[in-house]
Amino acid sequence: xxxxxSSPNCGNSPKMEFLKDFNIAFAKGNLEFITKSxxxxxxxxxxxxxxxxGKEKFTKELExxxxxxxxxxxxxxxxxxxKEGAASGIIKMQNxxxxxxxxxxxxxxxxxxxxxxxTSYIIGI
Numbered sequence: 001x002x003x004x005x006s007s008p009n010c011g012n013s014p015k016m017e018f019l020k021d022f023n024i025a026f027a028k029g030n031l032e033f034i035t036k037s038x039x040x041x042x043x044x045x046x047x048x049x050x051x052x053x054g055k056e057k058f059t060k061e062l063e064x065x066x067x068x069x070x071x072x073x074x075x076x077x078x079x080x081x082x083k084e085g086a087a088s089g090i091i092k093m094q095n096x097x098x099x100x101x102x103x104x105x106x107x108x109x110x111x112x113x114x115x116x117x118x119t120s121y122i123i124g125i
Contacts, residue, residue: 002024002027002028002069002071002072002073003072003073004024004027004073005072005073005074005075006020006074006075007074007077013080014113015080015085015107016079016080018113019078019080019085019087019105020087021033022034022037022087022115023073023075023078023087023089023103024073025037027073028070029062029065029066029070031059031062031063034062035059037113037114037115038058038114038115038116039055039108039114039115039116040054040055041053041054041055041116042115042116043116043118044061044117044118044120045118045119046122047119068093068094069094070091070092070094071092071093071094072090072092073089073090073092074089074090074091074092075087075088075089076089076090077089083106083107083108083109084104084105084106084107085104086103086104087102087103087105088100088101089101098124098125099122099124099125100122100123100125101120101121101122101123102120102121103118103119103120103121105117106118
């Protein structure tokens with residue numbers, strides 16, 4: 001079971017609430033939620049790591065990551081404006097590793113919540 005700590009009050013912002021749910025799904029390995037939340041042409045750029053293009057490769061990468069279970073997700077900040085959003089925080093893995101992350105999202109449009117691209121900055125702490 002993954003402990004979730006989320007400081008941001010998403011209030012009346014459906015996109016901010018969605019980004020919170022998306023990050024929780026990521027921490028819990030909920031591939032169904034994640035894959036239905038992105039467009040077929042998804043681009044995921046992990047800075048200093050790799051760039052993944054297309055839903056099929058994206059899903060395969062998520063399946064590889066699923067073996068590492070998150071023990072705790074701390075979401076410090078979520079921002080959203082128009083076609084863009086961001087989330088940052090710390091994820092603690094069951095194996096004891098901790099990572100600080102900042103993810104920047106581009107949505108398909110100003111309305112709706114399908115993600116077109118993700119740029120991730122991940123640092124071991």
